[in-house]
Amino acid sequence: MTGMTLSVDLLATIALELQNSLSQHDRFQRLVNSLRQLLRCDASALLRYEASHFHPLATSGLASDVAGRRFKLADHPRLEAIARAGDVVRFPADSELPDPFDCLIPHHDKLKVHACIGLPLFAQHELIGALTFDDLVPGKFDGFSDEELRLISALASAALSNALLLSRLERQSLTLPENARQAASPVTSEMIGRSAAMQQLKKEIAIVAGSGLNVLITGETGVGKELVAQGIHRLSPQANKALVYLNCAALPENVAESELFGHVKGAFTGAIHHRVGKFEMADNGTLFLDEIGELSLSLQAKLLRVLQYGDLQRVGDDSSRRVNVRVLAATNRCLKQAVEQGGFRADLFHRLSVFPMHVPPLRQRVDDIVLLAGFFIEQARVRLGIKQLALNADAIAKLEGYSWPGNIRELEHTLYRAAVMVRAAYPQSALFITPSFINLPEEPPGPPQASAPRDAGHEELQGDLQAATRGFQRRVISATLAAHQGNWSASARTLGLDTANLHRLAKRLGLK
Ligand SMILES: Nc1ncnc2c1ncn2[C@@H]1O[C@H](COP(=O)(O)OP(=O)(O)OP(=O)(O)O)[C@@H](O)[C@H]1O
Ligand SMILES: [Mg+2]
Known part of the structure; x- marks a missing residue:
């Protein structure tokens, strides 16, 4: 073993800093900054592991867009090696495996990372994340022993597992069911963003999700309204039920009613079978009505009835059926104005917008x-x-x-x-x-x-x-x-x- 090259003072400072009640992101940022200083290297990153991906929680010395990248293990053999290792991984300077951070250490002529170590982080034997250290100079980390690096892992593992535990507790206090957290892939519909506006939005999503209220999601085109709807559904008690999608703008008037409420055989020419509408498909789950502002006045009246009484009639059917559907609606129009101009029913507007959510433009x-x-x-x-x-x-x-x-x-x-x-x-x-x-x-x-x-x-x-x-x-x-x-x-x-x-x-x- 080489002599102790880690500064004990600096380590102690890091441990103390982790106790300080800063925001979680600040705490992680300080951790990677201090560790980078401790190892005197070009770049360091703390990554969280979830569903076969690594998500950067904080980085130091790396391009600022790295924080938004999601690294899929299958695409990054070096990270996969770290995930599988179970202990400190030192990559040889001439390693064939591409480094995920090649080209991402700014202001250096050399683009290739030549020294790299990875420390997998565990909580009760479960992989929860990793620390990576990179340098452009080969052999940079040779002076640090595995024991020393394990000390760093232990420190970071504790900090990360505490943070994960805390956010789990926070989510539980919002009375979210266990299944809500496991449903759906966390990556495909993840909402990227740390701005104050996004943090507020994510908080609102978590709060409204468990409430069962209908939600009206407004915002300009392309801001992420559909992602918000998916987020609400995923965190709701109905997460394991269907999220049924219907775009109100894409429907010609004569088909729209049957799309929404279904029809019985013989209801109109061409109705050769019974057909279940989107409302019934979403029974006990969530119906996402996209571009709700485009719905005709006559369909608005029918929609209102279902929302008020919870029963619907298939086209051509005299009897009615009971359904229990949560409606999430989205629009990029100003519905309030449409109400004033007579294009949208005021009573439906109020029923839908029990909880209005606005997604701010980029x-x-x-x-x-x-x-x-x-x-x-x-x-x-x-x-x-x-x-x-x-x-x-x-x-x-x-x-x-x-x-x-x-x-x-x-x-x-x-x-x-x-x-x-x-x-x-x-x-x-x-x-x-x-x-x-x-x-x-x-x-x-x-x-x-x-x-x-x-x-x-x-x-x-x-x-x-x-x-x-x-x-x-x-x-x-x-x-x-x-x-x-x-x-x-x-x-x-x-x-x-x-x-x-x-x-x-x-x-x-x-x-x-
Ligand atoms: N915060 C985000 N993080 C990652 N991707 C996002 C984010 N917000 C939106 N997107 C992506 O941007 C695209 C547009 O988002 P989305 O379809 O939800 O917008 P929209 O508000 O429904 O737009 P429109 O009014 O045109 O229907 C999608 O590919 C979505 O995945
Ligand atoms: Mg949309």
């Missing part, structure tokens, strides 16, 4: 853009079979400076197109998306964009002020740097800042 949660970008480019990378795919700082600044009228869907498509184009343009395996690959429509300069015409009519200038301010600072700094060809001291003068302060600010904003 431009009001600028802080989430880089996380979402990481989430989507990791998906694009896998789908396109690209070995390494990353965004450079200018590309991130460009994404954060745009108003995203099509919201998250537009971001997803933009990044997928960028990935396709960068792959077509360059043959190498490690690819960087630069601003020229990000095609965005021209925007008129000036104050924040007017909202999309079909916006639900919420005030533009709302949302998390700090996030908005940081987004604005990022934009101004990137633009100034670009104007000065990346010269920091010239940019600092223009911005009226001290050069050292500008460096610090840029670092804090994730621009460096």
Whole structure:
């Protein structure tokens, strides 16, 4: 064993820091920062393990979009090796296994990680996460013994398992059933985002889920209304029952009634069989009525009756059936206005919007853009079979400076197109998306964009002020740097800042 190279003082400080009652994310961030300092390496990450994926909880020294990436074990042999190891894993400098963080350690000419260790984290023999340490210099970790590294694992395992236990208890106190947590894949419909607006939304989802109330979900196109509906269902006591989907806009009037309520044989020409409607399919479960604002007035009346009395009639049937259905409805229109203009029934509106939920547009949660970008480019990378795919700082600044009228869907498509184009343009395996690959429509300069015409009519200038301010600072700094060809001291003068302060600010904003 080599001599003790770990500083005991620093370790003790880390242990104490973990006791401090900071927010969970802060605590993890401090942990990885201190551990990176302790091991004096280029990058460190704390990952949570769930359903064959690793999710970064906090990273240090890595590109800021890493936090939004979800690493599927099957796509990342190095992480798979860590997950299977049961103990400290040291990868040889010439390891054939690609490192998930190659290209993601910013500001280094060398892109390949050459020293890497992984520490799997366990709670009662169950894998709950991992710590990774990377460095560009081969042999960087040779001075640390396995015993020392196990000490770090023990510390981190305890912190992580405490945190997981706490969030489990929190969820239980919201009286959620055991099955709600196990239902559905946690990855496919995960809502990425840590902005204040997203945290609030996630809290509301958890609260309303158990209440059984009907929910009206509003928000611009592409903001994630459907994901919200899925989230509510997944955390509800009906999670193991069906979530039935019906798009009210896609239905011609004559078919709509039978789609919703079903019909009996012979009810109309072509009705050669009995047919069960969506309402009956969703019995004891959840019915998601998408684009509810497009429902005709006559169907609104029929829908209201089912919601009021819980009984429905199939088309052509005289008798009625009882159903017990929770309705989640979504729209990107302002229903209140539609009510005033006579296009939507007031009584139905009130019945649906017992608990209204508004999903804020992406431009009001600028802080989430880089996380979402990481989430989507990791998906694009896998789908396109690209070995390494990353965004450079200018590309991130460009994404954060745009108003995203099509919201998250537009971001997803933009990044997928960028990935396709960068792959077509360059043959190498490690690819960087630069601003020229990000095609965005021209925007008129000036104050924040007017909202999309079909916006639900919420005030533009709302949302998390700090996030908005940081987004604005990022934009101004990137633009100034670009104007000065990346010269920091010239940019600092223009911005009226001290050069050292500008460096610090840029670092804090994730621009460096
Ligand atoms: N927070 C998020 N994290 C990850 N993906 C998201 C998030 N929000 C939305 N998405 C993705 O963006 C796309 C659009 O989301 P969704 O379909 O839920 O939007 P919508 O509000 O229903 O849009 P529309 O009004 O056009 O129907 C989907 O692919 C969804 O998975
Ligand atoms: Mg939708």
